[in-house]
Amino acid sequence: MSGALPTAVVFGYLALTLLLGVLAGRVGRGDVTDYVAGERAFGPVVMYFVMGATIFSAYALLGTPQRVVEKGSDAFYIIAYGAVGFVPVFFFGARVRRIGARFGFVTQAEMIGARFESRLVTGLMGAATVVAFIPYLVIQFKGAGVVMHAVTGWPPIVGAAVAYAVVVTYVVMGGVRGVAWTNVLQGAAMLVVVWWLGLWIPEQLFGGVGPMFDRVVAERPDALVLPGPGPTSPAQYSAEVLVSVLGFTMWPQVFMKCFTARSARLVQLSAVLYPTFLFFLVPLLFLGYAALLAGGPHDDSVLLWIVARPELGDTTLLVGIVAFAVLAASMSTGDALLHAGASIAVRDVLVGALRLRLSDGVQTAVMRWLVVGIAVFVLAIFEAAGRTSIVDLLLLAYAVPIQFLPLTLAALYWPRANRVGAVLGLGTGLATCVLLFVVKRAAPDLYTVLNPADIQIGVIGGLVHTVALVLGSLARPRQSPEHLSRFAP
Amino acid sequence: MNARAAAAVVWFVLSAVALIAPVYTTLGNRIEPRVLGLPFSLVYVLLVVAANTLVLAWLYVRRVVDDEEPDPP
Numbered sequence: 001m002s003g004a005l006p007t008a009v010v011f012g013y014l015a016l017t018l019l020l021g022v023l024a025g026r027v028g029r030g031d032v033t034d035y036v037a038g039e040r041a042f043g044p045v046v047m048y049f050v051m052g053a054t055i056f057s058a059y060a061l062l063g064t065p066q067r068v069v070e071k072g073s074d075a076f077y078i079i080a081y082g083a084v085g086f087v088p089v090f091f092f093g094a095r096v097r098r099i100g101a102r103f104g105f106v107t108q109a110e111m112i113g114a115r116f117e118s119r120l121v122t123g124l125m126g127a128a129t130v131v132a133f134i135p136y137l138v139i140q141f142k143g144a145g146v147v148m149h150a151v152t153g154w155p156p157i158v159g160a161a162v163a164y165a166v167v168v169t170y171v172v173m174g175g176v177r178g179v180a181w182t183n184v185l186q187g188a189a190m191l192v193v194v195w196w197l198g199l200w201i202p203e204q205l206f207g208g209v210g211p212m213f214d215r216v217v218a219e220r221p222d223a224l225v226l227p228g229p230g231p232t233s234p235a236q237y238s239a240e241v242l243v244s245v246l247g248f249t250m251w252p253q254v255f256m257k258c259f260t261a262r263s264a265r266l267v268q269l270s271a272v273l274y275p276t277f278l279f280f281l282v283p284l285l286f287l288g289y290a291a292l293l294a295g296g297p298h299d300d301s302v303l304l305w306i307v308a309r310p311e312l313g314d315t316t317l318l319v320g321i322v323a324f325a326v327l328a329a330s331m332s333t334g335d336a337l338l339h340a341g342a343s344i345a346v347r348d349v350l351v352g353a354l355r356l357r358l359s360d361g362v363q364t365a366v367m368r369w370l371v372v373g374i375a376v377f378v379l380a381i382f383e384a385a386g387r388t389s390i391v392d393l394l395l396l397a398y399a400v401p402i403q404f405l406p407l408t409l410a411a412l413y414w415p416r417a418n419r420v421g422a423v424l425g426l427g428t429g430l431a432t433c434v435l436l437f438v439v440k441r442a443a444p445d446l447y448t449v450l451n452p453a454d455i456q457i458g459v460i461g462g463l464v465h466t467v468a469l470v471l472g473s474l475a476r477p478r479q480s481p482e483h484l485s486r487f488a489p
Numbered sequence: 490m491n492a493r494a495a496a497a498v499v500w501f502v503l504s505a506v507a508l509i510a511p512v513y514t515t516l517g518n519r520i521e522p523r524v525l526g527l528p529f530s531l532v533y534v535l536l537v538v539a540a541n542t543l544v545l546a547w548l549y550v551r552r553v554v555d556d557e558e559p560d561p562p
Contacts, residue, residue, distance in 0.1 A: 073518075073528070073530050073531070076530065076531055076534050079531075079534050079535070079538060080508040080509075080513075080534050080537070081508075082538070083504065083508060083534065083537045083538040083541050084501060084504055084505040084508065084541065087501050087541065087545065090545055090548065090549075090554065091494075091498070091554055091555075094554070094555040095555055208526070209525075209526050209527070210525065210526025211526070212526075213523065213526045213527060213528060214526070216528075217520055217523075217528070221520060224520050224528040224530055224531075225518050225519060225520060225528070225530050226514060226518050226530075234509075234510035234511070234513075234514045235510060237509070237510065237513075238509035238510045238513075241505075241508055241509050242505070242509060245505060264555065268549055268554070268555070269549060271545060272542070272545045272546050272549045275538050275539075275541065275542040275545075276542075278538055279535075279538075282531075282535070285531065489555060
């Protein structure tokens with residue numbers, strides 16, 4: 001599949017991203033508030049793309065059509081959870097932006113830890129976040145490797161290394177502004193490419209989206225409704241939707257973007273506009289149904305497979321364009337994870353929890369080195385990490401943001417919540433997740449006894465967390481009114 | 490929280506309920522009626538997205554939630 005034209009598209013894109021990211025680094029003061037939160041000065045266009053492009057990862061592009069081929073309408077869950085999942089930002093985002101500016105917070109764990117006057121809470125949240133980011137990053141690196149391989153023929157690890165060398169460069173030099181400016185380019189590119197392909201390919205292969213669905217209705221009606229070919233039971237589908245809704249806005253790399261907005265009201269606006277990004281998943285569903293009718297493969301190569309159909313004529317350029325879109329998706333999520341991971345490791349773990357007295361300049365320098373360090377670490381485990389173990393680790397990773405939900409809601413909306421409740425809640429919640437994860441790997445029989453319905457471990461951890469948080473808080477007096485008043489809206 | 494904001498929270502909870510079993514599986518999980526060729530199972534989900542967007546836009550314009558801040562300059 002390799003050829004000069006797709007290679008030119010991909011490398012042209014990489015060069016442009018690099019340029020944009022490096023230019024972004026030439027703006028701003030370069031201190032911690034600038035490096036992590038862009039001096040709290042992002043406008044509406046940048047906020048829109050930062051929120052949207054960060055969330056839509058390589059997995060959304062490669063995985064959505066794959067899910068249609070494998071499981072049919074089960075793939076709609078990704079739109080279903082997005083319909084509700086981002087709404088909490090509308091409610092808490094303005095308050096988070098204001099409190100952040102008042103105290104100078106740049107991370108989620110800093111804010112929560114300060115509310116509960118607990119370094120332990122900040123440190124635990126920070127450490128759990130960095131651990132959760134690793135498998136999530138591996139997935140992004142894999143996506144980049146797959147498409148770089150399709151275009152250049154290089155081994156995936158080499159392709160991923162090249163793409164992420166670009167990302168590391170602009171994250172190191174540009175900080176969150178590098179992430180944000182490139183996300184505008186990457187987000188716009190994804191939207192345009194995906195809509196164009198999603199309409200054009202059904203047109204070429206089946207005479208349009210309507211006629212394509214006519215054929216799906218005639219040949220594969222099972223793929224249009226639950227339980228589908230998977231099959232997915234209604235209970236499983238509902239659990240997928242609900243679990244994703246609960247964790248969605250608690251991913252720290254998303255949450256901390258509330259601190260970057262120019263105003264509190266702008267955070268709300270990005271929540272209002274966010275669903276337009278959801279519609280970009282619709283053409284990916286179309287491509288999935290096109291691949292289903294055409295007998296495409298069931299793995300993550302299905303998107304590259306459908307755009308390379310010989311009926312479409314000369315597809316070398318198409319492959320390059322899809323590779324470009326997938327790279328954009330991978331990099332726009334991967335850059336936010338690298339940036340947030342390094343920022344959180346420094347602010348929450350080194351400074352917040354361990355009380356290291358680092359000057360502002362040293363903090364940003366350590367963050368920059370950590371961006372490089374995390375990327376090298378992910379590359380190092382790229383090959384070692386087999387497919388299954390990454391999926392397993394993701395299970396643990398997705399459990400982490402759900403643990404932040406009760407804590408964040410209590411911090412913002414429940415004045416009675418105090419340090420003892422927060423420490424007990426977070427501690428028992430995280431411990432429950434890790435314990436269940438280990439038992440599931442080490443003693444599957446015992447796990448079946450403990451969790452017969454196979455409920456997502458994050459949800460069980462979240463329930464334990466909530467109970468401990470409430471009981472612990474009620475057992476001890478509330479924090480001082482002066483302290484609480486500073487966290488009032 | 491004012492009454493309209495509380496009503497909005499109830500609305501969004503109900504919209505989540507509408508997307509899962511048994512509501513989705515009873516009302517939405519069917520092929521017909523098709524809209525612009527799309528199966529109803531997908532149209533139903535997109536309608537909820539559209540409805541939630543309209544509610545959010547209304548809340549934003551009317552400054553129902555967290556309204557004590559001026560517009561961005």
